[in-house]
C-alpha cells in the first residue's frame with residue numbers, strides 16, 4: 001500500500017484527479033473496452049470532481065468510454081432530492097463531462113425490492129469485467145462506503161443501517177437535523193470495493209486522523225473497515241497533513257521517503273537524485289526498523 005501525503009485538501013484533490021486522468025488515458029478505453037470506475041460521494045471527492053471537470057474541458061480526459069458505479073445511496077430519499085447521491089453525482093461531475101448516461105450506475109434506494117437491487121448491481125459490475133479503479137472516501141469512524149464498524153470484510157452490496165455517528169456526521173447535509181437523515185442505505189460491500197483492481201482512498205482533515213492511524217498502523221479490523229485496504233495488492237491512500245496528526249512521526253517519514261525514492265526513480269517533480277538520496281538517508285535512519293516495502 002502507498003500513502004501519499006499532500007499539504008491540504010486542494011493538493012490532495014489535484015493529485016487524485018491527475019492520477020485518475022492518467023489511469024484512464026493509459027487504459028485507452030474504447031466502446032468494447034470501457035474503463036470501469038467506482039466513485040464516492042461526500043465532501044472529500046468534490047475537489048477531485050471539480051478538477052476532473054476542468055481536465056475534461058481542457059481536453060485532457062474523456063469519459064465517453066468510462067462506466068461508473070457509485071458506492072452507495074440512501075434508502076427512501078427521492079432520487080431528485082438535492083441530497084440524494086444521484087443528484088450529487090450529476091451536479092458535481094456527470095452533467096459537466098461527456099459520460100453516456102447509460103454508463104452511469106447508481107443504486108436505486110427506492111427500488112421495490114432492495115435486496116434484488118443490490119444483487120443486480122453486483123451482477124452489473126461482473127458483467128463489465130469488474131472495476132478497474134475504485135475511488136473512496138471514509139467517515140471519521142473509518143467506514144468505507146456505508147460499511148459501518150462491524151461490517152464483514154467479505155461483505156457485498158446490501159442494505160445497511162447507518163451508525164448513529166454517521167447520521168450525526170451527515171446531518172450537515174440535512175439542515176443539521178438528525179431526524180431528516182435517512183437511517184438506511186444501500187452500499188457496496190467491503191469486498192466489492194476490494195475486488196477492484198486498484199483502490200484509491202481520500203482521507204482529509206484532522207477529524208479523520210484517528211481513522212487513518214487505525215487503518216495503516218494497526219491490523220485489519222472490521223471496526224475500521226477501510227483497514228481492509230492492507231490486504232489489497234494495489235491500494236493507495238492520499239491524505240493531507242491534518243489527517244496525519246495521529247500517525248507516528250516515523251510512519252509519516254517512512255511513507256514520505258518511499259515517495260521520494262519513487263520520484264527519484266521516475267525523475268518527476270524536479271527532485272534531484274542527490275537531494276532525494278540525502279533526504280532518504282535521514283529518513284531511513286528513523287525508519288530502519290520497518291521491513292522493506294515495494295512501491296505499491
Ligand SMILES: N[C@@H]1[C@@H](O)[C@H](O)[C@@H](COP(=O)(O)O)O[C@@H]1O
Pocket residue numbers: 040041042043044045071072136137138139140144145146166
Ligand atoms: N457513505 C458516505 C461515504 O462514502 C463517505 O466517504 C463519507 C465521508 O464523507 P465526507 O467526505 O463528507 O467526509 O460519508 C458517507 O458516509
